[in-house]
Amino acid sequence: MDQLIPPELNDWRQAIAKDQAWSLAIKVVTNCPRRGWQGQLADGSWKVGLAEPAIDGRANAALLSWLAIELNCSTERLKIVTGQTGRRKIIRFIV
DSSP states (O other), rough: OOOOOOOOHHHHHHHHTOOEEEEEEEEEEOOOOOOOEEEEEEEEESEOSSSSOOOOTHHHHHHHHHHHHHTTGGGEEEEEEOTTTTTTEEEEOOO
């Protein structure tokens, strides 16, 4: 099965290239056998699967690392602004 790619991904990359701040709503599924985009939810947020467990911040670190690769930016430019300990998170790209 092909990995789902959000149609907005190129827009997000362009915003990063232009140093435009923006936010992304994500629902994380930990201990997932398939890492990556899992689909868009009814509220507009994106579901992301991660292999790492939600223990000692490992899933948060994995999410930021994976997103940095997907978005072609450094992890230092991404910040979890809400949801540090929950499944639903708001990730902010910092200019």
